[in-house]
Amino acid sequence: MPTLMPVVPPAADLSLAPRSARLGERAILVVLWLFAAVSIATTISIVFVLVEEGLQFFTQVSILEFFTDTAWRPFGDATSEAFRIGVLPLVSGTLLVAVIALLVAVPLGLASAAYLSEYASPRVRGVLKPALEVLAGIPTVVLGYFALTLVTPAIRTIFSPESISIFNALSAGLVVGVMVIPTVASLSEDALSAVPDGLRAASYGMGATKSVTIRRVLFPAALSGIVSAIILAMGRAIGETMIVAIAAGNLPTLTINPGSQIQTMTGYIVQAVGGEASRGSLTYNSIFAVGILLFLMTFALNILANVIVRRFREAYE
């Protein structure tokens, strides 16, 4: 809420000012309002564009087929044999990468949060927190390079080159996981730090050790914040584009095998746009149909995270 707001005198008080200055003030206020309204225009435009370009897809193909068919090849002529429009492989690829990412990011992120909030001295925290922010600021195309040229060869040596293809969900998922560690860590740390010290003191007073206090008292008390951090991290993992476009491959596959080549929703958008599909073609519209799904999924996760924080926050005092 605007904190400075209540001290602005009501309009009647300002009538002492010269009329010309008041007009100028008015004009400036209108301009500022317009700037603030740009964000609303952006949202409206996103929804408009996705609906406008994406729904044309469903005027030509059945929406039932979109959600139930098991192959995704929306290229060329709709009447040809190879043309299939089942989005499931893209969704499964996206979720596979997101799940692998969370398997990495949740334990590491929560451990970092607990360490930073409960153990680290101010000096150590002063080094580690900015370092995590630097990690969050690395461009994802760089992380994609890392996944393809370092992580993939490593896991292909550890397992076997036969079971892990050059482009695979595992490598992309692991690196996406590293990418979202700062999200999990910093939001969870905020939640842990917000737990009142009285709870810690009470726990120690009962004879609990520090690790017991963290696991049995602090984590439950901060659960709403931690869960919403994980959900936001999942949203970021689902929306991540460059890492999967580089390392996960371009082959939509309905599989849960992390070693196989897959394609995510975001990966398809990048691939299909690169193919320069002309506007109005079925392929072009399919990009936006996938975009609608992606937007709705991430939007739902964001809303869910907000609701969890608001509804289930443990209120102290």
Added chain:
Amino acid sequence: MSVLSTPAGVARAAVLDLSAPAARLRRERLFQAALMTATLIALAVMLTLLFDVLSDGLGRIRSEFFTNYTSRRAEDTGIRTGLTGSLSLMALVAGMAFPIGVGAGIYLEIFAPNNRFTRFMQINIANLAGVPSVVYGLLSAAMFVYIAGFGRTLITGALALTLLILPVIIVASREAIRAVPPSIFNGALALGATPWQATSKQVLPVAMPGILTGTILALSRAVGETAPILVAGAVFSRRADNEPWNLLEPFGALPVQVYDFIKRPQAEFQIETAAAGIIVMLTVLLTMNASAIILRNRYARKR
């Protein structure tokens, strides 16, 4: 009591006073060590990445790498298009996103009435920050390329990045303005300043270091973003220079150039040239972040 007041003191007291059995103490130490290791893993990954990039790419960094256009031969390839494109994008995005973002921040923090529409604006900005960047690419691909008729040009890319980082700048501006003591604003009003005079002459100068820092950090995010401008139609290898005033020309960008190198089949491109491009890009980002810190410190000293 004083012993219990700091977490470290609490821990020491818990461990010592209970005269915990050795096994319990060992478990505690193990737990702490595990947490610390987990924290360091993320940083170790980052250092590995930096070391890997430097060892692969440093050999390619020569003056020709900056001045040459892309080429089919790895040894002749340069990132001129990407570099000029990214600098042009940065100038345009800064020119658009700064006034709009700061203006919106001022409105929401100082002038907005406390009503439903304002709350809707705030929730909307929070949600926009969570929209995947590739969706901003889709927005631009349809809205600016086709509906507005700009085509796959510099202005399209700049608009895509502007909309992407606008929520970040708005939030940073609001936080910086909120940190200014209300007494400054009220004092100006009491001396007869209009609300806008109080804002522009008193509040903004105090908030400016915070606003600038937030803006530069947001800009550095824009420079590193690939997906939105890739979808909005950035090109890989146009043999020309981007200039900020040539709005309706095709454009390149550093991250897009790096993506192109990674996607090529030859190892010299995929490994070494891409790494060299990454080094240049990370250097640009580092420079921006460092200048954000310097700027903030200089302003802080003046006040």
